[in-house]
Amino acid sequence: DGKCANTGNASQLTKEQMNTSGVSVAFNKNSYSPADVGYMNNTRYTYNINVMTSSQTILSERYMSTSTSYNYYYYSDSYIWNGSSYVLETPEQLSWTDNYTNLVGKYTCGSTSNTGVCSSLYYVVGTTSSRMYYLTLTSGSTIENETITFSDNINDNGNGTYTLSNPVTIEKKDWYTNYGSYKNYYTCGSNEVTCSTSNIKYITSTSNTSITYILGSNWNKYGNSFIWDGTNYTLVDTIDVKDLSKSGVLNNNHYTCFNSSGVCSELNYIYYGTSNPYYIKLTGGKSVEDALNEMLYNDDVNTNDSTIKGAIDYWYSNNMTQYTDYLEDTVWCNDRSMDNQSSNGWNPNGGRTNTELYFKSRGNSSNLTCQNRNDRFTVNKENGNGALRYPVGLITKQEISLSFNSSKTPLASGKSYWGLSPYYFINSYANGFYVITNGSNISSSVYYSYGVRPAVSLRTGIEYMSGDGSSDTPYVIDMDS
Numbered sequence: 335d336g337k338c339a340n341t342g343n344a345s346q347l348t349k350e351q352m353n354t355s356g357v358s359v360a361f362n363k364n365s366y367s368p369a370d371v372g373y374m375n376n377t378r379y380t381y382n383i384n385v386m387t388s389s390q391t392i393l394s395e396r397y398m399s400t401s402t403s404y405n406y407y408y409y410s411d412s413y414i415w416n417g418s419s420y421v422l423e424t425p426e427q428l429s430w431t432d433n434y435t436n437l438v439g440k441y442t443c444g445s446t447s448n449t450g451v452c453s454s455l456y457y458v459v460g461t462t463s464s465r466m467y468y469l470t471l472t473s474g475s476t477i478e479n480e481t482i483t484f485s486d487n488i489n490d491n492g493n494g495t496y497t498l499s500n501p502v503t504i505e506k507k508d509w510y511t512n513y514g515s516y517k518n519y520y521t522c523g524s525n526e527v528t529c530s531t532s533n534i535k536y537i538t539s540t541s542n543t544s545i546t547y548i549l550g551s552n553w554n555k556y557g558n559s560f561i562w563d564g565t566n567y568t569l570v571d572t573i574d575v576k577d578l579s580k581s582g583v584l585n586n587n588h589y590t591c592f593n594s595s596g597v598c599s600e601l602n603y604i605y606y607g608t609s610n611p612y613y614i615k616l617t618g619g620k621s622v623e624d625a626l627n628e629m630l631y632n633d634d635v636n637t638n639d640s641t642i643k644g645a646i647d648y649w650y651s652n653n654m655t656q657y658t659d660y661l662e663d664t665v666w667c668n669d670r671s672m673d674n675q676s677s678n679g680w681n682p683n684g685g686r687t688n689t690e691l692y693f694k695s696r697g698n699s700s701n702l703t704c705q706n707r708n709d710r711f712t713v714n715k716e717n718g719n720g721a722l723r724y725p726v727g728l729i730t731k732q733e734i735s736l737s738f739n740s741s742k743t744p745l746a747s748g749k750s751y752w753g754l755s756p757y758y759f760i761n762s763y764a765n766g767f768y769v770i771t772n773g774s775n776i777s778s779s780v781y782y783s784y785g786v787r788p789a790v791s792l793r794t795g796i797e798y799m800s801g802d803g804s805s806d807t808p809y810v811i812d813m814d815s
Contacts, residue, residue, distance in 0.1 A: 371756030422450030562619035666727025746773030751785030
C-alpha cells in the first residue's frame with residue numbers, strides 16, 4: 335500500500351520522549367489496563383487483585399539429595415523426651431538411597447550426628463526415591479496429640495463464631511494417605527470445633543502436605559448481574575463460597591461486592607482468576623460493558639497520546655514536516671476489537687475467568703481490514719478517526735506477517751522495534767506486537783522499551799528510485815515526481 339518504514343537516525347528523539355538515553359521507548363508507560371494497548375486512549379480501568387486463599391502446612395517435605403549429608407541421616411523406631419530435647423533410642427545410620435522404602439514410621443533428627451539428640455523431631459510418614467514427607471514434633475509433642483479436626487458442615491452461631499457440626503478428628507501423621515477426603519470441608523486449622531470468622535476455613539483444595547482455604551472473612555457472594563438503586567449495587571442470582579470449588583462457576587458470576595451481603599456502593603467485576611481473582615472496580619451504576627466501551631469503543635476513546643505516539647510526533651515535527659506534501663493520509667490501524675469476545679473473562683455471561691482478552695491481530699495474520707473506525711488513525715476524518723497530528727504511524731502485525739519470509743525482509747533491521755497492533759490483556763498487563771531482529775513478530779508488555787521505526791505512506795505518483803528499505807540501503811524516492 336505504499337507504506338515505508340523510516341530508516342533514518344532516531345537519535346533526535348529526546349531522552350524524555352524516549353524514556354531512556356538510547357533510541358528505544360515503551361509503547362505505553364501505562365500497562366495495567368486494556369486501554370493501554372491504544373495508540374491513543376482515554377478512560378483506564380486498572381487491575382486489582384484480591385488474595386482470598388491461603389495455605390496451611392500440615393506435613394513437611396524435604397528433597398533427599400543423594401550427593402549430600404541428607405543421604406546419611408540417623409533413624410530410630412523410638413525416642414525419649416528428656417524435658418528439653420528428643421533423644422533417639424539406639425539410632426542407626428541408614429542410606430536413603432538404599433532404605434527409603436523402609437523408613438516410613440521411623441523417627442529422625444534430620445542429622446548425621448550419632449548422638450540422636452534434637453529439639454525438633456521428624457516422624458516419617460511417606461517416602462519417594464527423592465523426597466521425605468514428615469511430621470515435625472516440638473516441645474515434647476507426640477504423634478498422638480498432633481491432630482486436626484474437620485467437618486463437612488458448620489453452624490453459624492450468630493455471634494461471629496462457627497461450630498463444626500459433624501467433627502472428625504484425625505492424627506496429622508495420617509494426612510499423607512487420606513488428604514483427598516477433606517476437600518470442601520471446614521476446619522478451624524486445629525483440633526478446635528468452634529472458632530471465629532477470622533479463623534474458620536473453607537478448604538478449596540488439598541495436597542499431601544497442606545490445605546488451601548478461604549477464611550470466613552472472605553466468604554463473599556458472587557452474582558450474574560446487579561440492580562442499581564442510585565446509591566448501591568445489589569447482586570442478583572448469587573452464589574457463595576461453597577460454589578467456588580465447582581469448575582467454571584465464576585464464568586457466569588463475575589460481579590461481587592467482596593462481602594457476604596451482596597450490597598455495596600462500589601462493585602467489582604472479576605475478569606481473571608478464581609481463588610485470587612483479578613478485577614476492576616465499577617461505580618455509579620456502570621457495568622463491565624460500560625467499562626469496555628469507555629476503554630475501547632466509545633467515540634471519545636482517543637484523547638491521550640500513548641508514550642510512543644508522543645515520541646513519533648516529536649520526531650516528525652523536527653524531521654519530516656517539509657515532506658508532508660509527499661505523503662498520503664493513509665489509515666494506521668490500532669484495531670482494539672476482540673478476537674475472543676464470547677469466551678474471555680470480560681464477557682459476564684459465560685466468559686471464562688481463565689481466558690485472557692485477545693485482540694483481533696492475535697489470530698489474524700493477513701487481513702488488513704480495520705474493523706473499528708475509532709481505531710483507524712488518520713489526520714482527516716474522511717476515511718478514519720482524524721486523531722493524528724501528522725500522517726505517520728507504525729506498521730501493523732498483519733503488514734509484518736505479509737512482508738516476512740525466512741530469506742529476506744525489508745523489516746529486518748537487526749534491532750527490535752514496536753508495531754501498532756495490540757495482542758492481549760492478561761491478568762495484569764497489556765501486550766502488543768513488535769518486530770524482532772529477523773523481521774518477524776512476537777509480543778511483549780507495552781511497558782517495555784523497544785526501538786521506534788516510524789512509518790509513512792507515499793502519495794500516489796511518487797516514484798521509487800532505489801534501495802530495499804533496509805538500514806544499509808534505504809529506499810530512495812524521486813522528490814521531483
